[in-house]
Amino acid sequence: MLNQIVHGEKTDRPSLLIVHGLYGSGRNWGVIAKRLSDGRQVIAVDQRNHGFSPWHDSHSYEDMAEDLARVIRAQGGPMDVLGHSMGGKAAMVLALKYPNLVNRLIVADIAPVAYGHSQLQYIEAMRAVDLDKVEKRSDAEAQLRDLVDDPILPTFFTQSLDVAQKRWRLNHDALEQDMEKILSFPDLDGQFGGPTLFLSGAKSDYVKREDRPHIKALFPQAKFAKIPDTGHWLHAEKPREFEAAVRAYLT
Helix, strand or coil, X not given: CCCXXXXXXXCCCCCEEXXXXXXXXXXXXXXXXXXXXXXXXXXXECCCCECCXXXXXXXXXXHHHHHXXXXXXXXXXXXXXXXXXXXXXXXXXXXXXXXXXXXXXXXXXXXXXXXXXXXXXXXXXXXXXXXXXXXXXXXXXHHHHCCCCCCCHHHHHHCCEECCCCEECECHHHXXXXXXXXXCCCCCCCCCCCCEEXXXXXXXXXXXXXXXXXXXXXXXXEEEEEECCCCCCHHHHCHHHHHHHHHHHXX
């Protein structure tokens, strides 16, 4: 079972399941999850090979969808589901395979398509950190700033670093092995007919207008919205605006 961070108590509203992206964890979503839990229970999971969840040799979207289905069933029934990036793809596969487990679906800045860019350079950057020289998280951040091109990423990556044990809480080997699967999207039959919001950063090119016919074929009730002046990390760049958009859609 995936590691779960539970915020709030169950109410008469459906609980919300938050699914993080590649190299992330449920901890990354703590502030937003806590704020959204004022009217419903919110559960942020660590996906397989991330955080405190079990490590596996395989990291496909079918695997991730099965993991999420187990969590929802253990919670007693359907939930609203919010997924970002890789987590958005996992949430989409979940909804397509098990539509009875998902009430409303929010997909943050990702489409059900294959992407051509690689994420392997970030695994290489994390492996290049000299953990023997890391006494506090900021030491690792300083090393990563010389290795990655996005100023947001060093802080983001080091939330998955166990400083005391001098190890990453990421299964770099499995993620590297299945990177092609992570960048792609499985060819699945069927549709998810429930309410679906594709919420994107206005400066991001992850969800293109030409993707919309394919999205509507899989998610016929799909709606589209953008948060101004944000890129792919929309929930980190504009957390209040992101929270407001999610809250408005769910309520």
